[in-house]
Amino acid sequence: MNHSKFDLSERLEDFAARIILLFDKKSLSFAGEYLAKQLIRSSCSSALNYGEALGAGTDKDKINKLRICLKELRESLRNLNIQTKAKLITENDLGSLKDENDQLIRIIVTRIKNIN
Template identity: 30%
Template sequence: MDRSKNIIQQRTFALALRVIQLVEYLEKEEREYVLSKQLMRSGTAVGALFREAEHVESKKDFIPKMSISLKEANETKYSLDLLAESGLVTKEGLTQLQEDGIEVIKILVSIVKSSKNNV
């Protein structure tokens, strides 16, 4: 397996797990359901879409899947930023998760750009 694929698989899976834990906290402790559901959808979709993209039939099909994964990563980061600014969760408590989201976005941007250049 390609090393970069392994890294993004690990990072997207770890991001999804941490999002699940955050959503559980938001729902149980803060009674916040709207933003938490959106965060759950986008935060777990990033890795799921990457995994789907691994098994497409052509590079032409790969790029749209990866682009959607990138969009979901951006949406996840936006939701995390909203939570940090809303005061529902301390900014310090979200710092690492936000940084993880940024790293995933950077990797996905790189994959999408290089894939487009190699079509």
């Protein structure tokens, strides 16, 4: 049995949960709060759209949902980079989040290519 779809679903959910937990107890500036909310939205959206892709009826629908997932993951990575550069979060705060974000992007790109 192939568990790769399940594993990717889990990884996307875990990534979103880790983002939520990162900001759950933080006291944030205006910019920090704005970016944290946007990051939570984009990371959760990537997991939710991947779930929709799994249930898509056609390859076209699946590709569209995977592209949205990819867009949201790229937005998440950009957001993490901005927050790091603005010193709103530190590399210590991030743990392996950026690396996981990058790996998830690569996996989704590969999934899209494999459908085409």
